[in-house]
Amino acid sequence: MHExxxxxxxxxxxxxxxxxxxxSRVVGVxxxxxxxxxxxxxxxxxxxxxxxxxxxxxxxxxxxxxxxVVFRCEACGDAFPVRLSDIKxxxxxxxxxxxxxxVSGREFTVQQIEVV
Amino acid sequence: MADIRLIEIREDILSDNQQxxxxxxxxxxxxxxxxxxLMASPGGGKTSLILETIHRLRDEFRITVxxxxxxxxxxxxxxxxxxxxxxxxxxxxACHLDAPMIRLALDGMDxxxxxxxxxENVGNLVCPAEFDTGAAKRAMILSVPEGDDKPLKxxxxxxxxxxxxxxxxxxxxxxxxSMAALRERVLKLNPGIQIFAVSCRTGEGLDDWxxxxxEQISARRRT
Numbered sequence: 001m002h003e004x005x006x007x008x009x010x011x012x013x014x015x016x017x018x019x020x021x022x023x024s025r026v027v028g029v030x031x032x033x034x035x036x037x038x039x040x041x042x043x044x045x046x047x048x049x050x051x052x053x054x055x056x057x058x059x060x061x062x063x064x065x066x067x068x069v070v071f072r073c074e075a076c077g078d079a080f081p082v083r084l085s086d087i088k089x090x091x092x093x094x095x096x097x098x099x100x101x102x103v104s105g106r107e108f109t110v111q112q113i114e115v116v
Numbered sequence: 117m118a119d120i121r122l123i124e125i126r127e128d129i130l131s132d133n134q135q136x137x138x139x140x141x142x143x144x145x146x147x148x149x150x151x152x153x154l155m156a157s158p159g160g161g162k163t164s165l166i167l168e169t170i171h172r173l174r175d176e177f178r179i180t181v182x183x184x185x186x187x188x189x190x191x192x193x194x195x196x197x198x199x200x201x202x203x204x205x206x207x208x209x210a211c212h213l214d215a216p217m218i219r220l221a222l223d224g225m226d227x228x229x230x231x232x233x234x235x236e237n238v239g240n241l242v243c244p245a246e247f248d249t250g251a252a253k254r255a256m257i258l259s260v261p262e263g264d265d266k267p268l269k270x271x272x273x274x275x276x277x278x279x280x281x282x283x284x285x286x287x288x289x290x291x292x293x294s295m296a297a298l299r300e301r302v303l304k305l306n307p308g309i310q311i312f313a314v315s316c317r318t319g320e321g322l323d324d325w326x327x328x329x330x331e332q333i334s335a336r337r338r339t
Contacts, residue, residue, distance in 0.1 A: 005210075005243075009129045017125050027120060031129075108129045116118045 003040060006108075007047040013110045014057050023115030026057040030114075034067040034107040035084055060113075069105030079103055133247060136215035140222065140250025147227040150333045151235065153213075153251035155273065158239030160257040161283040163191045164316035165325075166234050170200050172326050177231035177333055182221045184213040184238045191236060212243035215250050232333050241266065245273040253332060255279040260287040264294050267301040274302055279310045281325060286315040 010029065018026050029048075033039055045062050052058045072079045073092035082090055091097040128134075144151050156162050170179060180201045183192040192204035203221045205213060213235065235251060237244045256277045258266055261284060267274045274280065280302060282295070295313065302309060310328060314321035 005214075005247075006129060009132065012132075013125065013127050013129060017123055017127075021121070021123050023121070023123075110125045110127050110129060112122055112124050112126075114120050114122055116120055 003043050003047055004051075006039070007044060007051055010110055011048065011051050011055070011057060014060070014113055015055060017110075017113060018056060018115055021115065023113075024056065025116045026060045026113050027116060028114030029057070029060050029062045030111040031062060031064045032067055032107050032109045032111045033064050034105040035069045036087075036102075036105040037108045065111070067104050067107045070103040071100040072103050074099040074101060133215045136219060137248035137250040140215060140218060141252060143222075144227065144233070144250065144252065145336065147230075148337050149227050149230050149233055150253075150336045151233040151249075151251040152329070152332070153235045153237060153244075153249045153254045154257070155237045155241070155244045155254065155277070156239065156257035156259075157241050157262060160239070160259045160262065161281075161316050162236045162239070162257060163194060165257060165281060165283065165314075166236055167194060167198065168316050168319070168322055169234065169326065169329065170195070170198055172322065173232065173329065173333075174198075174200065176330070177337075178229060179232045179234065180225065180230055182213075182218065182233065182235045184217070184236060186211070186238065207238060211238055211240050212247050213237050213249055214247040218249045218251075231337055232329075241270040241273045245270075245276050252336065253278040255281060257281045257283050258298070259284040260290050260293045263292045264298040264301070267298065267305055271305055274309070275305045277306070277309060279312065279328065282311065282313045283316055285313050285320060286318050 014026055014029055041064055048062055052060065069082045069084065070079050071082055071090055073095055075095045075098050076092060078092065078094060080093055090100055092100065154162050166181060173179065181195045183202055183204045184207060185191060186207050186209060189204045192202040195202035205217050205221055235249055254277045256273055258280060299311060302311065312321060312325045314325055
């Protein structure tokens, strides 16, 4: 994932909503990031600290909720979780290899912010 | 100590670029213009392929090129030297083109007087794959000297493209490049991708590439 461009996107969303709600400072940012959105978590806070340094979001702590990868089998309709390491060979546990639809794992949202 | 308020947002982070890319795509569709996003490593042959494409299609279609580079107007000048309009985007540091940049390039263009828009993206196999430019199709170039292991190292790029042009086949045979191994690796990632083997230098294989492009342009053109 492109960390710097993505962090800029996060900051934009955060500042817009902080302003809309008349906040004087942002102290926390809650993100929902799917397992497939390949992002290096430890760099995210660092990039965010750097980009936000002259804004009201400076010092805000980022919390990441990771959403697991879940596929649904087109044949039987069952949903099943998949480990990232097995992503190349996704197969329904009941039906074996076949057509599958991604149900979750690509999320990339700013869920909430904590402001003062 | 002031009370901390929790504000629910639930906003998609990458939605801005996606949304604008969709608008661009729809707009070009309405105007009957086919836009191709061409990506590759630096030196892979993007500009060469664009110049060869221009030579072969300029009598049939009205073409404009959008050049993306961190700096310089080197590529745009080569296109302009052929008498084809070129817009040079200088990103000044960004390693990929995105929808807002393409929007900027499109402003001021008379789309009703165009059939084909070629985007030459910044030389990079990583980031351009992640940013939708609003193009109708994506094509990438892999050149023989780069080796046949690139699909293993840059899977996203190979999986998002509609076409792969293997360039510099005049270097074959090459111990670091097995066309069979490359095909197998690419088709595993992307079973629907069209693969072309060309040499921009000798002209070999370009007819098939041009044929594919012609189909794409004609399918969208307004008569």
